[in-house]
Amino acid sequence: MNNYTRMLREHHLKATPQRLEIANALDCNGHMTIEKLYEVMLQKFNSISLATIYKNINIMIENAFIQEVKIPNEKSVYELSKERHSHVVCTKCNAIKDIMLDLSQTTQLASQVSHFKIDKADLVLSGLCQKCQQL
Amino acid sequence: MNNYTRMLREHHLKATPQRLEIANALDCNGHMTIEKLYEVMLQKFNSISLATIYKNINIMIENAFIQEVKIPNEKSVYELSKERHSHVVCTKCNAIKDIMLDLSQTTQLASQVSHFKIDKADLVLSGLCQKCQQL
């Protein structure tokens, strides 16, 4: 039993070939739009349906196997669930990078000011990646 | 010439009655979905078209008169442009609160780690508002 099979089962998901490939694609590419994922999946399953992609993305989100990342001015991308992290995106080439930042201070302060009980912080930083700065 | 007229013109937008009402609605309600905005607009303009809403929302975003706020698991909301701020959202009742947080340290650190030139930080904190915590 391979890794992805185990990972899927831990999230109460049957390990079908299609799902294994979604897991693999997201693992290799880091962040993918639905569109891009469909494109990649078509190479392995020439008759896969977009409906299958959507159904799987949805159930995988429900079961916390993957996460949706909403990005300003761009389509959402999806990534395998992992340790909490933030995202840096390039507004020119759309590159996306994961970044570990300690937001506990900020979150705590926000909690005091707003009187909310906060349990999640989604931060997306936008700018220019190293390459695009040079152009 | 009223305030909204001036504000619209500063953003190179003609001040039509429909646009003035969009500005007013967003100003009064703080954050609105397309759907909610359409609903409110219908009360003042019984034959307004959804297309008009979309066209205006889009051009207002292009001209930085308003901003889109993308929220995890929810529809996007729109707000008048103002000083940079973060958002706290209640996962139970969907309330949204603006909050001023200093993210300069975080942004600077992110910049060093990622080698990106960062010019924007979008932070959405999710949790329970004061009321929903008590239920």
Place this chain on the structure above:
DNA sequence: CTGGGTGCAAAGTATTTGCATGAAC
């Protein structure tokens, strides 16, 4: 076996576009 996943087609929802008319400046 049995429950649930797949692909297909169709339906549903969301958003954009083209065009004739009308209003802002």
Place this chain on the structure above:
DNA sequence: GTTCATGCAAATACTTTGCACCCAG
């Protein structure tokens, strides 16, 4: 007067659903 906004209808894009068949466990 000229430019651009509006409303309507149609087109396009995006996402979900129903169903017959098939596969993972």
